[in-house]
Amino acid sequence: MKKKETETSVTGKKKEVLANLTDFGKKLYDQMNQGNFPWVKMPSRSIENIFYNPEIRQYVLGEKSVRRSARNIRHIKPFSQLVWAAYFADELSQNRKTSTLRDVYYSAQAYDVAFKDQPESNAIITDLETVVGYAREDFNVFPEERSAIFGDLTIEYTVPGYEGKQYNLTSHPDGVMIGPALTSAEFVKTTADIVIAIEKGGLFTRFIEEEVHRKYNALLILTAGQAPRATRQFIHRLNKELELPVYIFTDGDPWGMHIAMVIISGSANAAHLRDLTTPDAKWSGVWATDIVDYKLPSDELTQIDVKRLLELQKDTRYEGVLWQREIKQFLKIGKKAEQEAFSRYGLTYIVDKYLPAKLKETG
Numbered sequence: 283m284k285k286k287e288t289e290t291s292v293t294g295k296k297k298e299v300l301a302n303l304t305d306f307g308k309k310l311y312d313q314m315n316q317g318n319f320p321w322v323k324m325p326s327r328s329i330e331n332i333f334y335n336p337e338i339r340q341y342v343l344g345e346k347s348v349r350r351s352a353r354n355i356r357h358i359k360p361f362s363q364l365v366w367a368a369y370f371a372d373e374l375s376q377n378r379k380t381s382t383l384r385d386v387y388y389s390a391q392a393y394d395v396a397f398k399d400q401p402e403s404n405a406i407i408t409d410l411e412t413v414v415g416y417a418r419e420d421f422n423v424f425p426e427e428r429s430a431i432f433g434d435l436t437i438e439y440t441v442p443g444y445e446g447k448q449y450n451l452t453s454h455p456d457g458v459m460i461g462p463a464l465t466s467a468e469f470v471k472t473t474a475d476i477v478i479a480i481e482k483g484g485l486f487t488r489f490i491e492e493e494v495h496r497k498y499n500a501l502l503i504l505t506a507g508q509a510p511r512a513t514r515q516f517i518h519r520l521n522k523e524l525e526l527p528v529y530i531f532t533d534g535d536p537w538g539m540h541i542a543m544v545i546i547s548g549s550a551n552a553a554h555l556r557d558l559t560t561p562d563a564k565w566s567g568v569w570a571t572d573i574v575d576y577k578l579p580s581d582e583l584t585q586i587d588v589k590r591l592l593e594l595q596k597d598t599r600y601e602g603v604l605w606q607r608e609i610k611q612f613l614k615i616g617k618k619a620e621q622e623a624f625s626r627y628g629l630t631y632i633v634d635k636y637l638p639a640k641l642k643e644t645g
Contacts, residue, residue, distance in 0.1 A: 296420075298309065298416070299421050302416065304373065306413055306414065309322075310322070310365065318383055321352075322349070323348070323349050324413050325347055326347055326348045327553070328346070331344040331346040334599060338561070339546075341549065341552070363397065363402075363406045364410060364413070366393055370389060370393075372421075374423070376440070383403070387399075395582075407423060417552075420464075422462065424462050424613055425511070427459045428459075429509060429512075430456070432454075432486075432495060432502045433502050434472055434495060435451045435471075435531070436448055436469075436470040437468065438468045439466075446613060461512075464510075469520075469524060472501070472526075473499060474495075474502070475527075476501070477517060477521065477528045479528060479529070479545060480621075481538060481621065482506075482507075482533070482622075485621045492630055498637070503516075503517060505541065509545055511558055517563070519557075527563075527645065529563070529645070530546075533568060534573055534580075542563075543565070547561065564645070567636070569611075569621060570608045570609075570615060570639075572619075576624070578623040581618055592613075
């Protein structure tokens with residue numbers, strides 16, 4: 283473990299976030315002090331300015347930018363919202379408080395800052411990310427918690443009131459929610475050799491019951507469908523800081539494939555951010571070929587499923603041999619299967635037979 287390095291990294295990032303927020307405010311003040319309408323320049327997040335970078339294996343923003351100015355009457359509202367969001371983020375960071383995206387939307391009303399709805403509020407927070415250069419989680423704005431982790435990893439909290447307290451993530455039989463306190467914690471020690479990310483709660487619970495964390499020296503992570511950004515960042519940290527390989531298990535359908543790919547290569551919506559992807563993570567199933575090889579109970583692909591598969595087939599991120607093979611196989615058999623389908627062979631089959639075979643095949 284490199285605890286000192288981790289501690290320095292976390293502390294350094296928090297200082298950088300505060301410095302960037304302060305710098306943003308100073309620029310606006312200087313503009314007004316010079317008698318100018320305040321303005322801000324930020325990277326464009328339009329589709330035309332989003333590109334897939336094969337070198338870092340994720341989407342990135344191009345060089346196009348947009349300028350938002352208080353001089354333009356159409357910009358006054360979003361500009362004011364952005365300035366308030368920066369103020370609110372600074373308050374959170376300075377006072378070491380956290381907020382949810384939903385809470386941001388309602389908090390704005392206390393300052394007479396009007397948002398039409400939460401999507402508009404969320405969009406402004408994303409704009410702030412591009413201005414500050416850090417993810418919303420770095421300035422303490424989080425989505426609702428729904429992911430969890432279980433396994434032999436001892437962490438040390440950094441949140442107020444818990445600084446220095448250590449906790450082992452096998453301490454709760456249902457797993458530990460991946461929330462603000464956990465994502466900002468330092469890694470102290472672990473015996474784990476791998477990380478297994480699991481789409482669904484039922485299989486996550488089954489893996490805990492069958493002691494997969496002991497049998498395979500694994501940290502188990504429940505993504506609960508599409509992994510929230512905080513969870514993807516946490517997986518990235520486990521892979522980068524602890525050098526743990528990551529294996530992803532999803533339902534055998536195009537949506538499961540995409541859940542895995544977002545962990546691996548990110549999404550266009552987060553093209554302005556780094557440290558959310560784990561490019562060397564492996565999608566280990568359920569594959570279309572598994573449906574055939576294991577004779578799994580399955581359902582017919584819907585028209586929406588087929589349409590999605592055809593979209594993925596053309597997506598740059600899915601150009602690899604494995605991805606193209608499995609997309610073609612899904613289309614060929616016209617079937618999809620859930621992770622629970624392995625229960626036809628008994629409750630422990632997926633742990634005793636399928637899991638070791640897939641880890642060997644993809645590892």
